[in-house]
Amino acid sequence: MMRALVFTGPGVVEVDDVADPVVGSGEVLLHVAAAGICGSELHGVKTPGFRVPPLIMGHELAGMTDAGDPVVVNPILSCGRCDLCLRGLRQICRERQIIGVHRSGGFAERVSVPATAVRPLPSELGWERAAIVEPAANGVHAWSLSGRPEGGTVGIIGAGAIGLVCLAVALAKGAARVEVADRAASRLEAAARLGAHATVPALTGEYDVVFDAVGTPETHRQAVERLRPGGTTVWLGLANPEAGFDASGLVRTEKRIIGSFAYTDEEFEEAVGLVADWELHWVRSYPLDEGARIFTNLMEGGDSPIRALLRPN
Known part of the structure; x- marks a missing residue:
């Protein structure tokens, strides 16, 4: 037993x-x-x-x-x-x-x-x-799907574990600015300690990429709205199946929504090396x-x- x-x-x-x-x-x-x-x-x-x-x-x-x-x-x-x-x-x-x-x-x-x-x-x-390593691999995969915006602006909705690994990967891969949104002060403090350039209750800027690590209709809508025209949002969160966004606006501004589930074998291997230096x-x-x-x-x-x-x- x-x-x-x-x-x-x-x-x-x-x-x-x-x-x-x-x-x-x-x-x-x-x-x-x-x-x-x-x-x-x-x-x-x-x-x-x-x-x-x-x-x-x-x-x-x-x-x-x-x-x-x-x-x-x-x-x-x-x-x-x-x-x-x-x-x-x-x-x-x-x-x-x-x-x-x-x-x-x-x-x-x-x-x-x-x-x-x-x-x-x-x-x-x-x-x-x-x-x-396993959650870190999710962050590596999401970064790959986003188009790897080195030098770009990144917004992250949700500072739970998946949001934080997305933050750590974005910083390691060369994002110029990463802002993290969450309602919990303790989680925003964690994001700040990891190097987020700004921590806020809700995203208000315009971003090349937005990672939604929550997955509710509200965060889906925010993720699409906060993108620049032609930007990409990667959805990792699974809290609610409803989409919650304006599809017409998506068409008119050529924004992209990509779902992210797990990782490839190569991304999992990469995550083993990345976590060695993380806080x-x-x-x-x-x-x-x-x-x-x-x-x-x-x-x-x-x-x-x-x-x-x-x-x-």
Whole structure:
């Protein structure tokens, strides 16, 4: 038996003793060292649908193999043979599955994952940084989709973990000015510490690129309105499916909206190197046994910490 944080029903997660994972053919047993709680999981437990209980979630994970190798897990599983996979677009494979969504994930002491999902880690990286690789890869992918506006102006809506990694990537890649909007003062403070040129309750300028890391009708509308003519907004947030923007204005000003889901294998590898130098004051670790309390607090609207990691071992 082992300890795990289990999604047991709408709005409920519980730490419990569960059976050890069965390691199948082509799989490896991972001793989890750290797993991040993603906002999509908070929403998924509060409003079940994509994730079906009972489920051990956790798609942002890193740990040690039985052989003693430190690894991080790329949770995107794909068929590997379709037209999209062969073009390097595994993240949008029509048969895509995700560790922690369609099968058990990292909110446990141990988890079995396909050997193809593990990526080696530099031994000096540390588990806290390793657990940030997956969200960081989302930021790398969003930057690529935006057209890589080196020397341009960037607006970011939402200073949660995804908004902050978009900020860190934009600064690393050469954006001339990055402004971040959020309603929570503590999150704006975190963005300022990471190097945002301005932190505001709402974007008011005109930007080459706007990243929407929230995903509500209101933020969708703001993201489109704040673009310069011909600009691009990249939507990463999944809070609400409604579009909420003026389609006529989109046509008249040739603005572009691009959805961003996950990352390519190359972008995931790039993220491993990027996080080594990041300031991670916005990340905090907790024992797995505190998982239900931490998860529930965040699910009910708590805004601290910005990214919580569960540490089983």
